[in-house]
Amino acid sequence: MSKKNMKLKRTSKNTPLKKTEARLAYRFIFPTALIVFGLVIFPAVYSIWISFHDVGLKNLNDVYHAPYIGFENYKNVINDFSFKFQDWKNAGAIVTSVVYSLFSTIFTVLLGLIAALLLNRPFKGRGLARSVFLFPYVAPVVSVAFVWRWILDPRQSGVVNDLLMRLNLINTPQAYLSTRGVALLLVILFEAWRYFPFAMLMILARLQAIDDMLYEAAEVDGASGWQKFLYITLPELRYVLGSSFLLRLIWTFNKFDDIFLLTGGGYGTKVLPILTYEFSFKTLNFGKGAAAAMILLVIVAIFMILYSRITSKNED
Amino acid sequence: MKSDKKKNFIDHLAGWISWRRFIFSIVMIFFMVGILFPFYWMISSSFKSFAEIGGREPAYFPEQLRLEGYQELFDPENVYYRDFGQNIVNSIKVSVPTALITVIFSTLGAYAITRLQFKGKNLFLNSILLIYLFPGVLLIIPLFAMLSRLGGMFGFEVQDNLPVLIATYLAQTLPVALYMLTNYFKTIPTEIEQAGLIDGCTHTDVLLKITLPLSIPAIVSVFIYSFMIAWNEFLYAFIFLNSRTQFTIPIAINTIFNDPSPRLNVVMAASTIMTIPVLILYLALQKYIERGIVAGGVKG
Numbered sequence: 001m002s003k004k005n006m007k008l009k010r011t012s013k014n015t016p017l018k019k020t021e022a023r024l025a026y027r028f029i030f031p032t033a034l035i036v037f038g039l040v041i042f043p044a045v046y047s048i049w050i051s052f053h054d055v056g057l058k059n060l061n062d063v064y065h066a067p068y069i070g071f072e073n074y075k076n077v078i079n080d081f082s083f084k085f086q087d088w089k090n091a092g093a094i095v096t097s098v099v100y101s102l103f104s105t106i107f108t109v110l111l112g113l114i115a116a117l118l119l120n121r122p123f124k125g126r127g128l129a130r131s132v133f134l135f136p137y138v139a140p141v142v143s144v145a146f147v148w149r150w151i152l153d154p155r156q157s158g159v160v161n162d163l164l165m166r167l168n169l170i171n172t173p174q175a176y177l178s179t180r181g182v183a184l185l186l187v188i189l190f191e192a193w194r195y196f197p198f199a200m201l202m203i204l205a206r207l208q209a210i211d212d213m214l215y216e217a218a219e220v221d222g223a224s225g226w227q228k229f230l231y232i233t234l235p236e237l238r239y240v241l242g243s244s245f246l247l248r249l250i251w252t253f254n255k256f257d258d259i260f261l262l263t264g265g266g267y268g269t270k271v272l273p274i275l276t277y278e279f280s281f282k283t284l285n286f287g288k289g290a291a292a293a294m295i296l297l298v299i300v301a302i303f304m305i306l307y308s309r310i311t312s313k314n315e316d
Numbered sequence: 317m318k319s320d321k322k323k324n325f326i327d328h329l330a331g332w333i334s335w336r337r338f339i340f341s342i343v344m345i346f347f348m349v350g351i352l353f354p355f356y357w358m359i360s361s362s363f364k365s366f367a368e369i370g371g372r373e374p375a376y377f378p379e380q381l382r383l384e385g386y387q388e389l390f391d392p393e394n395v396y397y398r399d400f401g402q403n404i405v406n407s408i409k410v411s412v413p414t415a416l417i418t419v420i421f422s423t424l425g426a427y428a429i430t431r432l433q434f435k436g437k438n439l440f441l442n443s444i445l446l447i448y449l450f451p452g453v454l455l456i457i458p459l460f461a462m463l464s465r466l467g468g469m470f471g472f473e474v475q476d477n478l479p480v481l482i483a484t485y486l487a488q489t490l491p492v493a494l495y496m497l498t499n500y501f502k503t504i505p506t507e508i509e510q511a512g513l514i515d516g517c518t519h520t521d522v523l524l525k526i527t528l529p530l531s532i533p534a535i536v537s538v539f540i541y542s543f544m545i546a547w548n549e550f551l552y553a554f555i556f557l558n559s560r561t562q563f564t565i566p567i568a569i570n571t572i573f574n575d576p577s578p579r580l581n582v583v584m585a586a587s588t589i590m591t592i593p594v595l596i597l598y599l600a601l602q603k604y605i606e607r608g609i610v611a612g613g614v615k616g
Contacts, residue, residue: 021432024519028428029440031421032490039487040447043458050458063461118344129344131602135351138598138605140548142566143587146573147358150580159357162374193350201606225336247449254451257550261570273453280457281555293454304449 051290060286073291077279082270083292089180091268093275094295100188100259100271101252107192108252109245112199113237119200120207137197145261148190152176183267187259191252199244206240207233239310246307250300272296358591361584362386369581385581389589396572397582399560403568404589406478407547410564414482414546415539418489422538423531425490426497427523431509441498447491456555459484476562484552489542496541500534501527537604540597547594565590 051073053066077083085092091099119130136144151159154175161173177183214232223231256273259265265274272292280289361369363381389397429437463474474480504527512522528535550566557563563571569590573583598605 018433021519022434025428025432025434025437028424028432032425032444032494033440035421035483035486035490036444036447039459039484040450040455041443043455043462044450046458046462047454050461055461060461060464063465114343115347118340118347121340123340129348131599132348132351134598134602134606135355135595138544138594139355139591140566140587140594142548142550142569143358143591144354146569146583146587147354147361149573150361150584151354151357156372157370157374159374250449254449254453256453261550273451276453277456286457286461290457293451293457296451297454300449300451304446307449 047290047293050287051294053287055286055290057284057286066287069287073287074295076285076288077291077295080275082275082278089268093270093272093292096184096269097253097271097296097299100184100191100269101249101255104188104191104195104252105245105249107188108195108248109199109241111192111196112203112244113241115196115200116203116207119204133200134197136194141194141257142261144194145190145258149177149262152186154178177263178267180268183263183269187262187269190262191255191258194258195248195252199248202240202244203237206237210236242310243307246303246310250303250307253296253300253303272299355591358584359588361581362588364581366579366581385579385585388579388582389585396575399563400568400586402561403563403565406562407564407566407590410478410481410485410553411543411546414485414489415543417482417486418493418542419535419539421486422490422493422497423523423528423535425494426501427519427527429494429498430501431506431527432519444491444494447487448495452488452551455487456552460555475556475558477556478562481553481556481564482546484556485542485546485549488549489545492545493538493542496538497531497534500531504530533604537601537607540601540605544594544597547590 050063050066052068052070053063054069054072055063055066059066081090081092083093085095115133119126119133123129153159153161154173154177156162156165156173158173160176161170164170165173174182176186210233214236215228218228218232254273255271256277259269259271260274260277263269265271265278270278273296276289276292276296278289279292280286360378362385363383364375364378365382365384368375368378368382388394389400392398428434429441460474463480466472467474472480508530509522509526512526513519517525548566549564550570553564553567554570557567560568560571565586569583569586572578572586
């Protein structure tokens, strides 16, 4: 924008100037918009298209001419044994996904709440404790997943096996991550271990914003610590608990790496993102993979609507 | 401690211990051990010899710090690990440009959103926010198909192409970065900028000479955050990289861990090398990173 234009701006607010400003703004947001449109929005729409076509390795380079097959991919996904619920031993990806993300998120928020309450009171070394509490969240998922696998190693040299055998709780080493049920529980606990710091930070920020007057007034009225928690702290935390719960629920539902690295999606831990990956890159049926991803997206969209409702309520 | 003070100390201790403090300490120890043990185990295992790590029982305290795992990892003769040096270089080659480009693009974008008027601002902001919540796995298939076609048209390979990977990472880092910087720019008083504009500076001048210097802390945290996302990323690298010489560290570690008989001291050495820089960066810039997590609910 030239000097002359700037001078004009001070004196009048005519449209050409606004246009210049808008033009500059478009130039500034163009790179971001291009990447977001080209690498997220367009592919997402394209994915809908793929899910209605027969796309495999054979025509991956010429997807445009892939034959239209209607809802065939969706039918194939829904009737797939690894997708649908049969019984609790073969729960299928959809039920596994729901159980996994729901319980992980509950544990994540619960641990986050406890950790936030711990760090909200003054004590020596609080700053250090706060730093340490964030380690699981910032460390690379690959390294923490593999350390946990090594700790849970099926041989006697695994830490968990060694400790449980010393305590005489088990007689022989167990393969925890390859036992149905146990494996699912462990990936849930791993999620909680890794993501509680996120919930902790959100809750802690809110805790520190609570007006001390409320507590002082309650003390004057003779409220106990537990009553103060129940009638002041919890109501004040309601929105942050709700929004961090839904945010984490959405991200956990979308999560691929954590389970993939821990169990490879085996032993009753096959969630929807892993199934999507397997349809696409193992059986090389991209249409079916895209259909599975669309089903995933529909469920996530429901969570998203809930989330936007909670956050917009919070802003009022 | 002197004997006359000893009683005082015990009295003091007895006075200090209350149920509240007892529960607090127990819970604190539970958290500390639960968080730190895996990191201790990763680092200590990396300094064990193969015999020590493959023993019948775990060695909780390594006898001495042995560098066997690290030596093996960087042994140029070893077919399995010899590319690890190159893998580190690849990770840097991906993470640093991702972080740099994210900073540049998101600064421009955040300035436009907070300081300039234009149509479609809200639409733009909302679609950016939506991406936050998007499943990464959904985008792989169309991206793969799309980029293969584009690659066919413009003559580039989709697989084993680090710039392609950087582009996909930008799609993940930009929404977060834009959100963080927009929030930050809103807190900067605009008086100085307006004075600058009245003095005849262009918006670009104002951005470079006034807004940018005032936002160094936010820009540093955006840089570190994007760096960490790219450094830690697994899924896209796993799909888009095929040959060992092009792997980033996460994929390299995944490959050597999934060996039929993995040498765990080597795996842990590689994990340590990957984790330590991230933890140091985090500790050095903790304040900014935490602010970012809270402000943007940064994706993870």
